Amino acid sequence: MPGVVHVDDGATCKARRIGFKHDPPSIVIEMYNPTLGKLQIRPIVLASLQPDSPVDRVERCIRKHFPGHCKGVASEQLTSNIRRLQMSMAGRRPDAGIKLQPLKPSAKEKDDSISPLPRIIPSSINNPSPMIAADDTEGDSRPPLSWIHPQENGKQGDAAAHDFSHVDLNKVSAEELERAKGKMEESFLRNQVKPGDDGFVYDRRVDFDSRGEPPHDSGWDSE
Structure with missing residues (x-):
């Protein structure tokens, strides 16, 4: 399919989450690289995707060109993100970015349990797009x-x-x-307590309570 741009081989990586972004139109897969021990963002650019492109044909083309990236990605999640991207291109959804969704195990991989997704640290992402908003709120009850x-x-x-x-x-x-x-x-x-305020103390020093514990030897200044 024209417009599919090849990215690094993901055969040795494991897909964790999937989403999409608009500029350029892309399906974005977050993968864990066991060799490097970190998460990486893998964009699959669909430069010639149109709002009326057959979704099933686009999915087959993606899986053909990127089998390693799509391994473990359920068909319903891949097609859902393709449709959402097409709807956005047609102006039916005002999405400005993406949210990566945790992957559902496919029928072939239901026995292969996926460990909980670790928090994404900026330094651990391989060239992330600034449009990508990682959704890592599962299990976090803190409100916006x-x-x-x-x-x-x-x-x-x-x-x-x-x-x-x-x-x-x-x-x-x-x-x-x-x-x-x-x-x-x-x-x-x-x-803030400033000079002239009640309770202001110049060069205040505080001894912290060690709760009766002996000081620990740091090791580096023993000499």
Whole structure:
């Protein structure tokens, strides 16, 4: 099929999640490379894909050209992402990026259990696209920042009115992250003790309680 661009062979890797992105139109597969011990993003570019291209034909072509990448990817998930990409191209979905979906084991691999997906660390992704938004929220009950409301009993202007302890700032939008940073900066400046304030101590030193435990030998300064 014209427009299918070859990427690195994924025969030795194991697919973990699948998604799509728009520029260029691509099916994106997240794979774990056991040789390197890290996750890698594998885009399969479909440059000539059209909104009315036969989905089953596109799927067969992808599997033919990238058997290693598609191993373990259920047919329903691959075709679903192709359809979603086509719908987006036709203007029926305003998606700006993608969310990678955990793969469902195919009928042939149901006995081959997939270990829980580890958190994606930026340094462990091989040339990721900035359009890719990894969805790693499974099992994480912390709500988005926009769901956090001021506490009813919080004092006006008090940093306690915004509880960020239950928010994973790695998973919020850029706007929400800036808002959180602004609130934390306000809290820092509000609680900062400056020269001339009551309780200000110049060159304050604190001995930490070791709870009666003897000091540990670090080993590097024993001489």
